[in-house]
Amino acid sequence: MNTRISILGLGAMGRALASAFVEAGHEVTVWNRTPGKAGDLVGRGAREARSVAEAVRAAEVTVVCLLNDASVRETLAPIVAELEGRTLVNLTSGSAEQARELAVWLEGYGVRLLAGGIMAVPPTVGTEGAFILYSGARELFERLAPVLAPIGRPQWVGEDQGFAALYDMAALSGMYGMSAGTDHAVSLVHASGGDVERFKREVLQPWMEQMLVFMVAGADVSETVPEEFNAAMQATGLETMIATSEEAGVHAELAGHLRASLWRMRRAVAMN
Ligand SMILES: NC(=O)c1ccc[n+]([C@@H]2O[C@H](COP(=O)([O-])OP(=O)(O)OC[C@H]3O[C@@H](n4cnc5c(N)ncnc54)[C@H](OP(=O)(O)O)[C@@H]3O)[C@@H](O)[C@H]2O)c1
The missing domain is CATH 3.40.50.720 (NAD(P)-binding Rossmann-like Domain)
Structure with a gap:
């Protein structure tokens, strides 16, 4: 046509x-x-x-x-x-x-x-x-x-004329959130003298691919964290990630997404 x-x-x-x-x-x-x-x-x-x-x-x-x-x-x-x-x-x-x-x-x-x-x-x-x-x-x-x-x-x-824009921005928000995570990941490796390209190829890419489906499926607005996520364990892991950032001297701003996740896990633990 x-x-x-x-x-x-x-x-x-x-x-x-x-x-x-x-x-x-x-x-x-x-x-x-x-x-x-x-x-x-x-x-x-x-x-x-x-x-x-x-x-x-x-x-x-x-x-x-x-x-x-x-x-x-x-x-x-x-x-x-x-x-x-x-x-x-x-x-x-x-x-x-x-x-x-x-x-x-x-x-x-x-x-x-x-x-x-x-x-x-x-x-x-x-x-x-x-x-x-x-x-x-x-x-x-x-x-x-x-x-x-x-x-x-x-x-x-x-x-609703606003929904295409809303979904577009929401999807981009997911992407930028992942970008904050991947930038932070390579900053940690770089600051500690690791081989960034090799880390990206051999660790980050396959790890992100493996986790993507869980990240999307697990995205949630509720204040509770499903039991299988084990909020207490996750909170401990996030604290370790923040400590690793501090050891490597990577800017705290880059770790903002970790602090946000930690806050969510702590809140879930408090509510359980
Ligand atoms: N590029 C991407 O990856 C991508 C992906 C998804 C969505 N988008 C969206 O697509 C849209 C265009 O992006 P783009 O990548 O094409 O951006 P761009 O390369 O920066 O082009 C901007 C366009 O807007 C025109 N423009 C800016 N201000 C104007 C004004 N006041 N009056 C009339 N024309 C004006 C520019 O004209 P002049 O040449 O005269 O400056 C140019 O044609 C944006 O809304 C963007 O968010 C882009």
């Missing part, structure tokens, strides 16, 4: 999205605030619009991928009255509340909006593992899903 798609924003992500749509055979128009960022897209068949209005008018579906919510507002505000009856897909990261407010603002101008969260990085856009979260009207999602599939597997997460 060949659809006329416009992309607003040609940063690293916008270019990757445009490229995947071109590759899939869609008729692509691109626009960027700073001209000259289309790279090889034009040579591959995309058209570069000179204004936002021109880009939106050229498309059946406009995909917005700018820096943040403020840049989306700034870009759309001057032409919002011309958007009546148009369909927009916003793949710009933002908070859940920003997504809801944007939807209300645009719907007031007769715009149909699907809010999205990209669970991919530019090199993985359009590859097998990539998926994109969408929230908004289910019927709109179902109509657009085949058109949007080339950038990543479309996954609808609810009518």
Whole structure:
């Protein structure tokens, strides 16, 4: 199915999205605030619009991928009255509340909006593992899903326009938490004179792979810790990890995630 798609924003992500749509055979128009960022897209068949209005008018579906919510507002505000009856897909990261407010603002101008969260990085856009979260009207999602599939597997997460953003940020929070842990791990090895690359390859990678499924399954909001986790043992282990950090002189800030886990285990012990 060949659809006329416009992309607003040609940063690293916008270019990757445009490229995947071109590759899939869609008729692509691109626009960027700073001209000259289309790279090889034009040579591959995309058209570069000179204004936002021109880009939106050229498309059946406009995909917005700018820096943040403020840049989306700034870009759309001057032409919002011309958007009546148009369909927009916003793949710009933002908070859940920003997504809801944007939807209300645009719907007031007769715009149909699907809010999205990209669970991919530019090199993985359009590859097998990539998926994109969408929230908004289910019927709109179902109509657009085949058109949007080339950038990543479309996954609808609810009518509430804020949910794609919420799940996106929550998933990133999990990733940054793991990053804090892996940064801390290599800092410990480095500070103690160990071979960081070897540690990463032979210990950290296989260990994280083995534990990932348990980390995700065990993620919990309750104040209790399941019995099999043995909170008292975990608390002792966390105290040892913090002591190891102090011995190695690794910044206490990096060990913040350990202190947070220790606090949770101590609270669980106190409640048992
Ligand atoms: N890159 C990733 O790994 C990744 C992954 C998932 C989601 N995302 C999300 O995708 C979005 C774009 O990311 P990116 O990697 O493409 O960022 P980027 O490379 O920094 O590009 C930012 C884009 O936003 C435009 N922009 C910034 N301020 C603007 C304004 N006030 N008015 C109009 N345009 C403005 C820039 O235009 P100029 O060229 O004119 O500055 C550029 O096109 C972000 O919301 C990001 O969180 C990115």
